[in-house]
Amino acid sequence: xxxxxxxxxxxxxxxxxxxxxxxxxxxxxxxxxxxxxxxxxxxxxxxxxxxxxxxxxxxxxxxxxxxxxxxxxxxxxxxxxxxxxxxxxxxxxxxxxxxxxxxxxxxxxxxxxxxxxxxxxxxxxxxxxxxxxxxxxxxxxxxxxxxxxxxxxxxxxxxxxxxxxxxxxxxxxxxxxxxxxxx
Amino acid sequence: xxxxxxxxxxxxxxxxxxxxxxxxxxxxxxxxxxxxxxxxxxxxxxxxxxxxxxxxxxxxxxxxxxxxxxxxxxxxxxxxxxxxxxxxxxxxxxxxxxxxxxxxxxxxxxxxxxxxxxxxxxxxxx
Numbered sequence: 001x002x003x004x005x006x007x008x009x010x011x012x013x014x015x016x017x018x019x020x021x022x023x024x025x026x027x028x029x030x031x032x033x034x035x036x037x038x039x040x041x042x043x044x045x046x047x048x049x050x051x052x053x054x055x056x057x058x059x060x061x062x063x064x065x066x067x068x069x070x071x072x073x074x075x076x077x078x079x080x081x082x083x084x085x086x087x088x089x090x091x092x093x094x095x096x097x098x099x100x101x102x103x104x105x106x107x108x109x110x111x112x113x114x115x116x117x118x119x120x121x122x123x124x125x126x127x128x129x130x131x132x133x134x135x136x137x138x139x140x141x142x143x144x145x146x147x148x149x150x151x152x153x154x155x156x157x158x159x160x161x162x163x164x165x166x167x168x169x170x171x172x173x174x175x176x177x178x179x180x181x182x183x
Numbered sequence: 184x185x186x187x188x189x190x191x192x193x194x195x196x197x198x199x200x201x202x203x204x205x206x207x208x209x210x211x212x213x214x215x216x217x218x219x220x221x222x223x224x225x226x227x228x229x230x231x232x233x234x235x236x237x238x239x240x241x242x243x244x245x246x247x248x249x250x251x252x253x254x255x256x257x258x259x260x261x262x263x264x265x266x267x268x269x270x271x272x273x274x275x276x277x278x279x280x281x282x283x284x285x286x287x288x289x290x291x292x293x294x295x296x297x298x299x300x301x302x303x304x305x306x307x308x309x
Contacts, residue, residue, distance in 0.1 A: 020217065031205075032198065035201040036198045040196075049205050053209055053212070057209070122196070123197065141190075142193075169189055
């Protein structure tokens with residue numbers, strides 16, 4: 001997933017003009033990365049699927065904003081992140097309206113991976129750190145983004161990103177030390 | 184646990200494949216979005232055609248005093264096969280069958296296009 005996440009300019013120009021084959025190429029190129037990023041942040045498989053769907057529909061609808069000269073990776077991840085923020089806002093409003101309603105099945109991504117036999121303590125620990133730190137850490141480690149790209153995606157200054165990653169790692173170390181007894 | 188180990192684990196975070204169902208669902212929605220303007224134009228053309236033909240038929244029937252004729256026939260013959268046969272033949276003398284067929288095609292065509300559009304939209308949702 002951390003391999004070169006770049007797409008040929010010609011494909012971007014074609015996608016910009018509404019070519020569905022090029023759009024599918026972009027979708028295939030980024031779907032797995034965005035899916036894994038969102039799944040870890042959202043922690044709910046069905047909502048993650050909705051967000052992925054909404055993200056790529058937004059990508060298609062706003063295809064004219066694609067700048068072939070710029071990095072499309074950060075643009076798509078920004079759309080995904082904003083869609084997730086909208087999701088959290090809606091969820092917050094819903095929770096304020098309907099208290100104590102258990103209408104959703106929350107899935108811990110680590111449990112999701114667990115069913116595939118792939119879990120680790122780091123997966124569980126990641127779910128316990130601050131959301132801001134988690135987003136920055138996931139983009140940095142899981143997606144192989146540079147600080148500048150993370151800053152662009154999350155609309156946060158580079159120095160704040162560095163602080164988030166550093167604090168996130170620190171939190172992870174504390175959690176792993178205290179809860180899983182790893183020194 | 185030292186930071187190096189944490190970094191190593193973070194670099195090797197588990198990933199999973201996205202469902203192919205989700206991929207095809209996105210492509211279907213996008214495809215539909217591309218087709219939607221065409222569907223809308225077709226729908227409005229059919230509705231417009233229906234209104235024009237309906238207005239034209241109505242004007243012709245009013246001019247030919249078809250309503251009065253129907254009323255007279257009904258008082259003379261009551262509701263019988265003869266009455267229905269006379270009404271139908273009189274109707275097609277005033278209005279061409281091709282025009283009536285066109286009215287039906289416009290009417291059912293617009294309903295079909297509308298329903299098909301809504302059906303596709305719902306179908307795309309996961």
